[in-house]
Structures are given as C-alpha cells and as structure tokens.
Amino acid sequence: MDVLVKQATWEAEGVLSLVLVDPDGAELPTWTPGAHLDLHLGDRLRQYSLCGDPADRGRYRVAxxxxxxxxGGSAYVHERLRPxxxxxxxxxxxHFTLEPSPRYLFVAGGIGITPILPMVRQVAAEGRDWRLVYGGRGRRSMAFHEELAGYGDRVEIVPQDERGLLDLDALLGTPxxxxxxxxxGPEPLLAAVEARCAAWPPGSLRLERFAAKPQDFGPDAPFEVVCQRSDVTVRVDPGVSIVDALEETDIWLSSACREGICGTCETRVIDGTPDHRDSLLSEEERAAGKVMLPCVSRALTKRLVLDL
Structure with missing residues (x-):
C-alpha cells in the first residue's frame, strides 16, 4: 500500500523519524511490538522497525x-523523502515478537532501540517487571532517550563517551x-550478548538483526527442491539461491532482504533437512526443521520438499 509521509523529525544526531499515514485518513493495519515495515525506496526494499504506539491506528512511526x-536505503530516506x-x-x-514472561531485560545499542521502544511501552502499561539498558556512542546520537526518561530508574542510559561500553558481564553473567x-543493535553487541546468554536457560534470548550474521559455511553442493503444490522440481546449483533457482522456472517467492534477516520468504518444509544459513530463526526453529528461509539457506539432503 502507499502511505503519506506526514512528518519528519530529527530524533538524534543522524536519526530521522518518519510518521506515515494513509493518504485518505483510513486506519492502518494493526501491528504488535517488534514488527517492521518494508519500505520501497526507489529500486531498493529496506526493513525498518515500527517504534510508535500500536494502539494508534492512524499512524506508523519508523526511525x-x-x-x-x-x-542506499538510509541515504534515500534522509536525502529524498519529505513530508x-x-x-x-x-x-x-x-519476527521479533514480545512473548509473555514474568520479567524482561531489554538491551539496546544505537538505532537498535527502535523495536525495543514499543515493547517497553507495553510491558510498562501491563505492570510487568522489566529493565532496559541502552548504550550508544553519545547522548546526541541516542534516539528517544528523552522519551525513555519518563520510565525513571527502570531505564539505564549508557553513553559510551561518558561511561564506556555496556558492562555485559555484570548484566548477563548470572542467569x-x-x-x-x-x-x-550492532553485530558486535549481539554477538557479545549471545555469548553471555549461552549459560542461560534455552529460549531466554531474543535477537533482532539489521544485517546478516557473519557465518562460515562449507562448499555448496547441488540439490533438488520439489515444490509440492506447484508439482515442479528444480535443481539448485552451487552458488545459486533457492529463490533464484525458482525464479528461473517462473515460481516467484516473495523475498525482501535476500539476506535471511526479514522473514518474508519463510517457507514450510515438508521433507528433507534444511541447511539453515539465515540470521533470523531461533535454535529451536532450526532444530525442528519445519520452516526455512530459502533466500539464503540450502539443503543437507539431496532433496527438499517445500510447501510451494
């Protein structure tokens, strides 16, 4: 759908928020904390977290x-999009849903505050036990820190130029x-948090990545993909993604990021074992092998049967 840029606001040094509305004043589709939008920016498609209020059906806010x-995506927003x-x-x-829990610990780095902000709003409104630790290069670059000040000592702002890096050992050393x-937040923060949460109970950590996780894979092997609903079998050669191989046979699967981070192409696996190479699915989802992201993932078996 097309939306109107209603307002553009500087939220911090280098961070511009956009308020988006329906051109005819209609209500927008509902969303929940952790959700993102795909924005068509010229010939690019980019994902940005919603950071407004889910209860406000009249507007979306992204930063x-x-x-x-x-x-090219952020440059397009900053240099070309105007009210x-x-x-x-x-x-x-x-794909970053807020699950029910007795208590929450939120850790945000830089622009990573955007999906966390509506989560904080919801758990605070529900009277949950929660804490947010938010780090950034400096206060001038940390969006929404003034908005977060209203939550008092449940929020800890940690500008690096004043206090150094987040003390993750103190924060996460004890489950x-x-x-x-x-x-x-940025990949170094996510990797550090992942390492420290390895000793926590399984399923304790939820991550949102803005870029693909660095991973080292072995050499690709060819395999077949059987599209069960289409009754088509496609060979996927080394160096070719499943999505690209399908497109060669006119089977089109929506794929926004092509990096394994947005979840647009998530597909049900009927038979075979996926070689998960995405940066989105949880370890539990990977182990179950019931879904995969074919924009980047491959197969550990010679044949995959997909619900396509």
Missing amino acids: VLHAKESR GQTVRIDGPRN GPDTLVYCC
Whole structure:
C-alpha cells in the first residue's frame, strides 16, 4: 500500500523519524511490538522497525539512522523523502515478537532501540517487571532517550563517551530467573550478548538483526527442491539461491532482504533437512526443521520438499 509521509523529525544526531499515514485518513493495519515495515525506496526494499504506539491506528512511526556504510536505503530516506510525499510499504511483519514472561531485560545499542521502544511501552502499561539498558556512542546520537526518561530508574542510559561500553558481564553473567532477554543493535553487541546468554536457560534470548550474521559455511553442493503444490522440481546449483533457482522456472517467492534477516520468504518444509544459513530463526526453529528461509539457506539432503 502507499502511505503519506506526514512528518519528519530529527530524533538524534543522524536519526530521522518518519510518521506515515494513509493518504485518505483510513486506519492502518494493526501491528504488535517488534514488527517492521518494508519500505520501497526507489529500486531498493529496506526493513525498518515500527517504534510508535500500536494502539494508534492512524499512524506508523519508523526511525532511520543515516548509516555511513549505507547501501542506499538510509541515504534515500534522509536525502529524498519529505513530508507530503508518498512511499510504498509492505507489512507490518513481526519476527521479533514480545512473548509473555514474568520479567524482561531489554538491551539496546544505537538505532537498535527502535523495536525495543514499543515493547517497553507495553510491558510498562501491563505492570510487568522489566529493565532496559541502552548504550550508544553519545547522548546526541541516542534516539528517544528523552522519551525513555519518563520510565525513571527502570531505564539505564549508557553513553559510551561518558561511561564506556555496556558492562555485559555484570548484566548477563548470572542467569535471571524467569527472564526473557530482548536485544537489538550492532553485530558486535549481539554477538557479545549471545555469548553471555549461552549459560542461560534455552529460549531466554531474543535477537533482532539489521544485517546478516557473519557465518562460515562449507562448499555448496547441488540439490533438488520439489515444490509440492506447484508439482515442479528444480535443481539448485552451487552458488545459486533457492529463490533464484525458482525464479528461473517462473515460481516467484516473495523475498525482501535476500539476506535471511526479514522473514518474508519463510517457507514450510515438508521433507528433507534444511541447511539453515539465515540470521533470523531461533535454535529451536532450526532444530525442528519445519520452516526455512530459502533466500539464503540450502539443503543437507539431496532433496527438499517445500510447501510451494
């Protein structure tokens, strides 16, 4: 659908938020904390977390960091999108859902605060036990820290230029009873949090990545994909993704990021064993082998049967 850019606001140094509304004033589709939108930015498709209020059906809010190593998406938002213009969106979609828990620990780094913000709003409104630790280079670059100040000492702001890096050993060194940890931010933070949560009970950690996780895979082997509903079998050669191989036979599978981070192409596995190479599915989902992200993942068996 097309939405109107109603408002653009500087939330921090290099961080611009956009308020998006229906051009005719209609209500927008519902969403839950952790959801993101796909924005069509010229010939690019980029994912941005919703950071507004899910109860407000009249508007969406996203916040975009003008990344120095931008692949074009953030530059487009900062340099070309202005109030009064329209932009096409897909979604909302949510692969970072807020699960019920007696208590929560939120860890955010930089622009990673965006999906965490509506989570904090919800658990605070529900009277849950929670804490947020939010790190960034400096206060001037940390979006929404003034908005978060209203939660008092449940929120700890840690600007690196004032206090150094987050003390993850103190924060995560001892597993918290009945606690879910939600973390979003740059890859070094996510990797450090993952390492420290390895001693926590399985399923305690939820991560949201803005870029694919660095991973080292062995050489690719060819395999076959059987599309059960289409009654088509496709050979997937080394160096070719399942999505690309399917497109060669006119089977089109929606895939927004092609990096294994957005979940748009998630597909049910009927038979065979996936070689999971995404940065989205949980360890439990990978072990179950019932779904996969064919934009990056491959097969450990010679044949995969997919619900396509």
